[in-house]
Amino acid sequence: MFAYILMGLIAVLSMIVQSSLKSKFATYSKEPLAVPMSGRDIAAAMLQQNGCGDVQVTSVSGQLTDHFNPANKTVNLSEPVYGTNSIAAAAVAAHECGHAVQHKVGYSMLQLRSKMVPVVSFASKSVSWLLIAGIALYEMTPLPLYIALAMFAMTVLFSFVTLPVEVDASRRAIKWLEGSGIASGQQLEHAKDALKAAAYTYVVAAIGSLATLIYYAAMFLGGNRR
Numbered sequence: 302m303f304a305y306i307l308m309g310l311i312a313v314l315s316m317i318v319q320s321s322l323k324s325k326f327a328t329y330s331k332e333p334l335a336v337p338m339s340g341r342d343i344a345a346a347m348l349q350q351n352g353c354g355d356v357q358v359t360s361v362s363g364q365l366t367d368h369f370n371p372a373n374k375t376v377n378l379s380e381p382v383y384g385t386n387s388i389a390a391a392a393v394a395a396h397e398c399g400h401a402v403q404h405k406v407g408y409s410m411l412q413l414r415s416k417m418v419p420v421v422s423f424a425s426k427s428v429s430w431l432l433i434a435g436i437a438l439y440e441m442t443p444l445p446l447y448i449a450l451a452m453f454a455m456t457v458l459f460s461f462v463t464l465p466v467e468v469d470a471s472r473r474a475i476k477w478l479e480g481s482g483i484a485s486g487q488q489l490e491h492a493k494d495a496l497k498a499a500a501y502t503y504v505v506a507a508i509g510s511l512a513t514l515i516y517y518a519a520m521f522l523g524g525n526r527r
Contacts, residue, residue: 308516311509318505322498326365329389329495330381336483340382340390347398347477348376356401360384367393369400371415376401388484392492395478396499399470410465421459424452435521446521450514457514460507467503471496 344358356374360383382390403411435446478484
């Protein structure tokens with residue numbers, strides 16, 4: 302019963318955090334920067350000043366779909382960020398460029414995260430089938446179940462490795478926005494607030510994945526299979 306309550310609380314917390322994130326970004330998207338620069342302009346300037354001139358800035362569809370792709374060296378900004386002059390656009394663009402800078406300088410946690418991607422991708426696709434096989438074959442051998450739990454543990458570890466990567470990217474973003482004079486005073490605080498709200502989503506996701514792992518481990522390894 303405790304496990305169900307815990308999972309329910311995490312689900313509610315996740316919805317609250319997501320709602321807060323959308324609300325803050327909606328608010329800060331209406332607040333123009335003191336300088337006439339769009340998200341694309343912000344990204345291009347930060348990349349250039351950090352020696353990442355080989356990284357391209359592109360536009361992608363959707364909202365909150367912004368990301369840095371190290372494979373083809375692109376900072377991909379969502380449409381509301383790419384061409385908009387606002388605190389939210391500046392914060393998001395600078396954050397994604399923070400990842401590009403991490404890649405350039407060889408930030409250790411980003412390198413670790415990148416190395417984990419193939420394993421986590423395989424684990425995510427196969428863990429459900431292994432859980433099913435593990436439950437069906439448990440009386441014969443618990444090995445598939447143990448492998449499934451180990452794979453799921455890898456996805457949990459990946460979630461926690463992601464946290465310092467995201468926090469560091471935001472730190473680099475805020476430092477550059479302040480140092481370049483693009484954001485200061487209240488606007489800088491609003492940029493920090495926007496990135497902090499985004500960071501909470503990763504924290505909740507990591508806690509949720511850990512709680513799920515504990516739930517499965519307690520249910521199966523504790524002999525409470527249903």
